Amino acid sequence: MSVRTLKGKRRWLALGGCLVWLAITFFPLYWVLITSFKTPIAVVGGPTYLPFVDFEPSLTAWSELLSGQRGQFFNTFLASTIIGLSASIAATFIGAMAAYALVRFTFRFRLLSALIFVAIAFGGFLVGRHVLGYGQGISLIYAFVAALALAVISSRFRLPGPELGNNDIVFWFVSQRMFPPIVAAFALYLMYTEMGKLGFKLVDSYIGLTFAYIAFSLPIVIWLMRDFFEALPVEVEEAAMVDNVPSWRIFFGIVLPMSKPGLIATFMITLAFVWNEFLFALFLTNSKWQTLPILVAGQNSQRGDEWWAISAAALVAIIPMMVMAGLLSRLMRSGLLLGAIK
Amino acid sequence: MSQVRLEQITKSFGNVTVIPPLELHIADREFVVLVGPSGCGKTTTLRMIAGLETATSGSIRIGERDVTDLRPGLRNCSMVFQNYALYPHMTVAENIGYGMKVRGTPKAEVDKAVTDAARILNLGAYLGRKPSALSGGQRQRVAIGRAIVRQPDVFLFDEPLSNLDAKLRIEMRTEIKLLHRRLQTTAVYVTHDQVEAMTMADRVVVMNQGRIEQAADPITLYEAPANLFVAAFIGAPSMNFIEGRLEGGDGGLQFKGDGDVAIKVPENRAGKLGAFAGKEVVLGIRPEHTMAADAGAPTVKLTVRDVEPLGPHTLALGKVGQAAFTAQVHAASRIGPDDQIEVPIEAAKIHFFLKETGKAIGR
DSSP: OOGGGOOHHHHHHHHHHHHHHHHHHHHHHHHHHHHTTSOHHHHHTSOOOSBTTTBOOOOHHHHHHHTTTTSOHHHHHHHHHHHHHHHHHHHHHHHHHHHHHHHHSOOOEEHHHHHHHHHHHHHHHHIIIIISOOOHHHHHHHHHHHHHHHHHHHTTSOOSSOEEOHHHHHHHHHHTTTSOHHHHHHHHHHHHHHHHHTTOOOTTSHHHHHHHHHHHHHHHHHHHHHHHHHTSOHHHHHHHHHTTOOHHHIIIIIIHHHTHHHHHHHHHHHHHHHHHOOHHHHHHOSSTTOOHHHHHHHHHHHHOSOHHHHHHHHHHHHHHHHHHHHHHHTTTOSOTTTTSOO | OOOEEEEEEEEEETTEEEEEEEEEEEOTTOEEEEEOSTTSSHHHHHHHHHTSSOOSEEEEEETTEEOTTSOGGGGOEEEEOTTOOOOTTSOHHHHHHHHHHHTTOOHHHHHHHHHHHHHHTTOGGGTTSOGGGSOHHHHHHHHHHHHHTTOOSEEEEESTTTTSOHHHHHHHHHHHHHHHHHHOOEEEEEESOHHHHHHHOSEEEEEETTEEEEEEOHHHHHHSOSBHHHHHHSSSSOOEEEEEEEEOOTTOOEEEETTTEEEEOOHHHHHHHGGGTTSEEEEEEOGGGSOOOSTTOOEEEEEEEEEEEOSSEEEEEEEETTEEEEEEEETTOOOOTTOEEEEEOOGGGOEEEETTTOBEEOO
16 A cells, blocks of 8 residues: 555645654754754753754864864774775675575585584694694694685595585575674684784784675675576576677676676675674774774763764764765666566 | 487486487478477477587587587577577667677677678667667567577577567567578477467477477378377367277278267278277367368267357367367357257368377378
């Protein structure tokens, strides 16, 4: 049923309900906006609602923020932008390729191969650490390389035990998002520091944080893109195969353009996640590559409840995402597939 | 020379065998139609020729080449799909020329091929449009254009007209036939529509459960179906069947069937059919052969249940004994439901099949 089919009083009731809901959702944003223009006196002096009527707007908070009195604002903004964009683009791109492979090709492997990987990875680390006396970082690297190699080699043989397929792989990816991120963040921090001792600086570095975000975004990207690719008509790709178009050109020249709305939606979701991410940024950065959520949260802890300054910082964190969503939503329109089939 | 030879081809999906060993030779420049009910393996066979499915065993040769293990792109086939399968983000010209462009053909050559194809298919005015701005018939023409520029050894059509409306389907049928005559390229065409098969093919291959029931030119299929399946599948409305037995006697060989049917077997066929006296057989007669004018033709008693006036003639649907029976009667005849009418049968057009095996007998 559409609102348009309602008549008379019920129609006004529906409209009124929608307006109330709109007000509820918009009020916090409005409140943040006007607070960022209030003077400290106006904030603590009780609630005021209308600029120029209730209170005299002031640019104090904004000038303090932009002049750098409140931490390395420009630096943080730049770090957030660079990391956000590059991590989302890389995650969407890599995840799309993985999702396409999972949709169009059949993978089969034995559960035993996966268990071999886990056993060698953990066991190898412990052996390297306590028996052979290697450092943590070196043990980790050796153990993982050995585990991966052995798992791949073992999958060549007909091992006993249950067989796993594409759906199990997808579940494995998605399951990584089921445990609390703090588990991964803490482990990642330890791993990064160990790598740092070996000479690869990962904590508070562009590479470190971006890698972490790509890894943590991939499950969602693969899961979303798999649905988009599954909806594509396979005949279009088959037509290209018969026409002797190489696989990589089918993917880049035909599949990706056809799934543009999906790619953009996935990119937006990933970007929103990376842009707002707090926990990893808190653990893995300290000054140079600090991101906006850390800065905004830091406002409160460093200087106390200076709501005018926090509001200005929060708005700066929101606006780029709104602009991005506005620009990209035009490209997200459906109907791109029209004319391919039927 | 681009004949296609399927030699002892089989296809299984897991434990399910879709195609038992299948042998099919298609001559150079021949237009072969694979026809059969859904699930009979015709599309799987076509996809194996294209390389989109791999044969479980056996070999496929196109021309002199063994292509059994070649990937689709290297087989030099062109395929037209039921749902067109156009590239939605490219214009008509880009759709047609994409394959050539990817293979590194010089631009001038691609343009020329696209223009030629567009001229043949009357697409000249639409070259700059996207597929979404075309009608169904135009889209299928673009798909055919894409197939032509490949200059393939074999054209493969997978029910290309099934998504079009009835009128357009008849037009496109003729267009594809003319195109084949013009290009003289071997073509394999899959359809479930027996009219399409009959009207287009040099040779029709009737398939059922992965087996070839009969492969012959359309007229042979119609006049001399090899078994009950082909007899029932080819022709619309389909052939009537009456079960009964052949009995020898003083008056010569007679067919005695359910519903007091007694038909004397014509002298010229009695010789060959004599061997089957006493056997359970099925008599087949097409509705269009129930209007015999000559007096003394054998008749069956039809209880009419429905009447379908078609204009040139009228169909009387009903039962002879327990068997469903459709008779073609003169348009002028005044019959209605629940009437009992005597339907004459053209003795020369009667088919006999052995009930046990379904094979045609007495030919």
